[in-house]
Amino acid sequence: AEIELQDGGVIALELYPETAPISVENFVKLARDGFYDGVIFHRVVPGFVIQGGDPNTRDMSGADVAAGLEGPYGMPGTGGPGYCIKGEFATNPRNSHVDGALAMARSMDPDSAGSQFYFCLGAQHNLDSGYTVFGTTVEGLDVISQLRAGDEIVHVEIVHE
Numbered sequence: 001a002e003i004e005l006q007d008g009g010v011i012a013l014e015l016y017p018e019t020a021p022i023s024v025e026n027f028v029k030l031a032r033d034g035f036y037d038g039v040i041f042h043r044v045v046p047g048f049v050i051q052g053g054d055p056n057t058r059d060m061s062g063a064d065v066a067a068g069l070e071g072p073y074g075m076p077g078t079g080g081p082g083y084c085i086k087g088e089f090a091t092n093p094r095n096s097h098v099d100g101a102l103a104m105a106r107s108m109d110p111d112s113a114g115s116q117f118y119f120c121l122g123a124q125h126n127l128d129s130g131y132t133v134f135g136t137t138v139e140g141l142d143v144i145s146q147l148r149a150g151d152e153i154v155h156v157e158i159v160h161e
Helices: 020-031 062-066 141-144
Strands: 001-003 010-015 042-044 048-052 101-104 117-121 134-139 153-157
Touching: 010 020, 010 141, 020 134, 020 153, 134 141
Parallel strands: none
Antiparallel strands: 001 010, 001 153, 010 134, 042 048, 048 117, 101 117, 101 134
């Protein structure tokens, strides 16, 4: 998969369908449906994670998202696709939050992930026992390190070799 950003940056991903099939299938379906096109990264914790995939950020300016303002669809960080998927962290042998890992964000309920995802900024193994890793960055770690709250996803392309 590839995530294309507003500034022309591209993040190339390897997904893990064999160890996190529910999460990968969900991400691929949402990407193919154009769900991620135009959503904005809303949460950045330096040295920890950067999070995106919230439809509530659609039709907002990057500056408003970065400022934590409410948008026309609700508060950034609280939106999703209208359903939840089952967590796979307990059954996934590749569930390791290494630098550049791609994982599903969720609320308190372990089975509450929907569309929001995050990239690890450095190893975050304290998350291994509670959040599903479903891929990793194969190109673009430098792009991820430059991401800021308010940066927009232009398109997520599912590429099969």
